[in-house]
Amino acid sequence: MRHIIAVLLENEAGALSRVAGLFSARGYNIESLTVAPTDDPTLSRMTLVTNGNEEIVEQIKKQLNKLIDTVKVFDLTEGPHIEREMMMIKVRAAGENREELKRLTDIFRAKIIDVTDTSYVVELTGASKKLDAFIDAVPAGLIVEVVRSGPTGIARGDKGLTL
Amino acid sequence: MDMNGVDLSGAEIVVQALIDEGVEYVFGYPGGAVLHMYDALFKQDQVKHILVRHEQAAAHAADGYARATGRCGVCLVTSGPGATNAVTGIATAYMDSIPMVCISGQVPTPVIGSDAFQEVDTVGITRPCVKHNFLVKDVRDLATTLRKAFYIAMTGRPGPVVVDIPKDVTDPNIKIPYHYPREIQMRSYQPIERGHLGQIKRAVELMLQAKRPVLYTGGGVVLGEAAAQLTELARLTGFPLTSTLMGLGAYPMTDPQFIGMLGMHGTYEANMAMHETDVLIAIGARFDDRVTGKIEHFCPHAKIVHVDVDPSSISKNVRVDVPIVGQVASVLTDMLGLWKEQAPTTTGRPVADWWAKIEEWRRVDCLHYDRHSDKIKPQFAVETLYQVTKGDLYLTSDVGQHQMFAAQFYPFDKPRRWINSGGLGTMGFGLPAAMGVQLAFPQAQVACISGEASILMCIQEMATCQQYKLPIKVVLLNNGYMGMVRQWQEFFYESRYSNSYVDALPDFVKLAESFGHVGMRVERPADLAAAMQEAFAMKDRFVFLDVVVDPTENVYPMIAAGKGQHEMHLPPSLSDRELA
Numbered sequence: 001m002r003h004i005i006a007v008l009l010e011n012e013a014g015a016l017s018r019v020a021g022l023f024s025a026r027g028y029n030i031e032s033l034t035v036a037p038t039d040d041p042t043l044s045r046m047t048l049v050t051n052g053n054e055e056i057v058e059q060i061k062k063q064l065n066k067l068i069d070t071v072k073v074f075d076l077t078e079g080p081h082i083e084r085e086m087m088m089i090k091v092r093a094a095g096e097n098r099e100e101l102k103r104l105t106d107i108f109r110a111k112i113i114d115v116t117d118t119s120y121v122v123e124l125t126g127a128s129k130k131l132d133a134f135i136d137a138v139p140a141g142l143i144v145e146v147v148r149s150g151p152t153g154i155a156r157g158d159k160g161l162t163l
Numbered sequence: 164m165d166m167n168g169v170d171l172s173g174a175e176i177v178v179q180a181l182i183d184e185g186v187e188y189v190f191g192y193p194g195g196a197v198l199h200m201y202d203a204l205f206k207q208d209q210v211k212h213i214l215v216r217h218e219q220a221a222a223h224a225a226d227g228y229a230r231a232t233g234r235c236g237v238c239l240v241t242s243g244p245g246a247t248n249a250v251t252g253i254a255t256a257y258m259d260s261i262p263m264v265c266i267s268g269q270v271p272t273p274v275i276g277s278d279a280f281q282e283v284d285t286v287g288i289t290r291p292c293v294k295h296n297f298l299v300k301d302v303r304d305l306a307t308t309l310r311k312a313f314y315i316a317m318t319g320r321p322g323p324v325v326v327d328i329p330k331d332v333t334d335p336n337i338k339i340p341y342h343y344p345r346e347i348q349m350r351s352y353q354p355i356e357r358g359h360l361g362q363i364k365r366a367v368e369l370m371l372q373a374k375r376p377v378l379y380t381g382g383g384v385v386l387g388e389a390a391a392q393l394t395e396l397a398r399l400t401g402f403p404l405t406s407t408l409m410g411l412g413a414y415p416m417t418d419p420q421f422i423g424m425l426g427m428h429g430t431y432e433a434n435m436a437m438h439e440t441d442v443l444i445a446i447g448a449r450f451d452d453r454v455t456g457k458i459e460h461f462c463p464h465a466k467i468v469h470v471d472v473d474p475s476s477i478s479k480n481v482r483v484d485v486p487i488v489g490q491v492a493s494v495l496t497d498m499l500g501l502w503k504e505q506a507p508t509t510t511g512r513p514v515a516d517w518w519a520k521i522e523e524w525r526r527v528d529c530l531h532y533d534r535h536s537d538k539i540k541p542q543f544a545v546e547t548l549y550q551v552t553k554g555d556l557y558l559t560s561d562v563g564q565h566q567m568f569a570a571q572f573y574p575f576d577k578p579r580r581w582i583n584s585g586g587l588g589t590m591g592f593g594l595p596a597a598m599g600v601q602l603a604f605p606q607a608q609v610a611c612i613s614g615e616a617s618i619l620m621c622i623q624e625m626a627t628c629q630q631y632k633l634p635i636k637v638v639l640l641n642n643g644y645m646g647m648v649r650q651w652q653e654f655f656y657e658s659r660y661s662n663s664y665v666d667a668l669p670d671f672v673k674l675a676e677s678f679g680h681v682g683m684r685v686e687r688p689a690d691l692a693a694a695m696q697e698a699f700a701m702k703d704r705f706v707f708l709d710v711v712v713d714p715t716e717n718v719y720p721m722i723a724a725g726k727g728q729h730e731m732h733l734p735p736s737l738s739d740r741e742l743a
């Protein structure tokens with residue numbers, strides 16, 4: 001199953017490489033990983049997406065916890081949560097495709113954030129599946145470039161993943 | 164003297180921190196990046212520096228010291244090759260959870276990343292084989308970082324910590340007020356002490372109902388100083404007890420309740436008991452593949468209790484029914500309390516039928532060997548060593564058949580007496596580890612059992628032993644082969660002995676003598692005891708005992724990799740007998 005795991009880490013040099021090293025050394029699958037400092041500049045928050053059976057995911061969480069720099073580990077997938085990923089996609093938008101792509105952007109509630117005579121850059125935020133759907137919907141051959149941030153997430157409700 | 168508030172340079176801070184940590188010995192080797200620290204060491208006499216002859220040995224010696232004493236080992240190496248040489252020793256300590264602080268020099272901060280002379284990314288290279296590591300870029304962080312390093316190394320599941328210190332951070336001309344924190348609080352690291360009482364209760368309930376219980380204990384009992392609690396638990400419950408290679412001595416091996424080591428070269432009775440047990444109580448053991456054999460065949464009938472300080476050890480290889488995370492000593496104390504409440508009258512061997520079965524397996528005599536051979540059998544050599552030293556010995560080991568024979572034939576009755584590289588299996592560990600042990604206990608008998616291949620991996624340390632007059636006894640079981648490799652080739656490669664013959668061996672007697680030591684060679688069984696007695700009588704000399712043993716002997720029992728626990732090869736001398 002796909003799991004979205006949030007990790008609060010000491011914002012130390014090398015903390016990221018400890019996590020990346022852990023996944024490669026132990027052969028865990030890692031789909032995406034995003035990291036940035038939080039409102040507390042001494043802490044970074046990482047979101048990683050991984051795939052594996054329950055036993056493997058359990059081990060992943062234990063191993064993450066074992067890292068000395070790890071303050072907290074939280075598996076968002078265990079409860080109701082919101083997942084968001086941001087994508088910028090550059091598409092060929094000339095002639096009749098221009099209208100078609102504009103329509104598609106509206107349907108997906110995406111935004112066109114850059115325009116030339118022959119191209120658009122479309123920005124879209126949502127769950128990863130929605131981003132996949134947009135890519136699938138773009139007519140064949142029109143995609144120039146895709147940039148995705150990798151998912152981040154937050155639990156629903158009033159409780160926060162803090163210290 | 165309290166140095167708090169005194170202005171010190173980075174180099175002086177390092178040395179003062181070691182003094183404040185109560186460090187007796189630093190095992191090290193100098194070089195450019197650590198010269199300021201060496202100068203600071205020179206100017207004091209509280210911390211003694213032991214000059215090894217290779218940085219791998221610095222780490223192994225610190226490791227041996229830590230294993231024998233339970234205190235933190237410390238080593239000091241220079242940047243680049245100094246650090247890379249130490250990596251094998253650090254990884255060895257990591258695999259066996261040994262507390263160690265390794266201080267490495269680094270090129271000055273302004274040139275880090277420029278491929279400077281003797282620059283290597285020490286923090287990067289060591290990351291996967293340390294509990295934690297630090298690069299200290301500011302002298303103001305030095306004292307706190309060192310305190311953290313010792314704290315992390317010694318608490319929770321212990322392990323090595325590397326502190327990488329660029330040369331400019333130790334600059335003798337930049338002085339700051341010294342403050343060494345007594346207590347350290349880390350929001351990201353809070354080791355667990357006590358186990359969950361509800362879980363311990365569940366464990367005791369299972370144990371009370373057990374018909375075929377086994378206590379399976381490991382290195383965690385030694386590391387967690389829980390030998391006394393374990394012994395009491397075994398006595399109270401009357402349960403049979405088996406141990407991993409790393410746990411030997413935590414429970415007296417001469418006691419009848421001890422059914423031998425388990426695993427690949429474990430006893431028939433221990434492995435059969437594991438196969439048949441209905442309640443397995445794993446204590447400070449980590450279900451290593453050398454113990455479990457093929458996981459699908461592991462303890463097929465058992466409910467499993469697992470006590471471990473490291474949550475990630477639990478259900479890593481084998482799913483367990485009652486996990487208990489906590490310090491072994493604390494958990495066992497709670498367990499004993501609950502057991503006494505529930506079963507106040509239990510004494511002796513309550514599970515009589517089970518013991519009858521185990522005694523039957525015992526009668527197979529799985530460690531049988533030919534005692535009438537005209538060659539020295541390695542097993543006989545270890546038994547003789549036991550008799551000559553009367554069981555009162557710190558024995559370090561290298562890796563191979565000799566290691567397994569020692570584990571099988573030298574019954575240790577106390578923890579911290581059997582010192583070997585179990586997890587990483589590092590040839591070359593034995594001699595430098597013995598140096599650490601001998602320095603920790605100058606009056607004790609310390610021996611290193613080795614093979615002619617292993618000993619050559621750190622042979623240069625005979626010079627260190629000479630310099631510090633360490634009266635270690637090397638007992639070399641010289642079979643002229645990388646015996647353990649040869650054994651696998653005999654069993655699994657139709658005796659194609661590819662590169663396992665150690666050709667062109669030195670004359671070990673002359674070699675020892677050239678380092679200023681005593682060398683002795685023994686070839687006949689009849690001469691062995693006298694030679695060992697003579698060697699151990701030389702209380703102030705390092706003696707190298709070259710024992711020529713039967714080159715064809717194999718280690719039995721043996722579970723081939725990928726086989727189940729109950730599928731053991733027994734000694735061929737037994738094959739004509741009916742097995743239970």
Ligand SMILES: Cc1ncc(C[n+]2csc(CCOP(=O)(O)OP(=O)(O)O)c2C)c(N)n1
Nearest residue numbers: 563564565590614615616617644645646647
């Ligand atoms: C550094 C290292 N290299 C290789 C090995 C693989 N290995 C395990 S046992 C062994 C042979 C050891 O031979 P020896 O020291 O003579 O001991 P014996 O088995 O003959 O008692 C080898 C090469 C190892 N464990 N460590």
Ligand SMILES: [Mg+2]
Nearest residue numbers: 614615644646
């Ligand atoms: Mg050999």
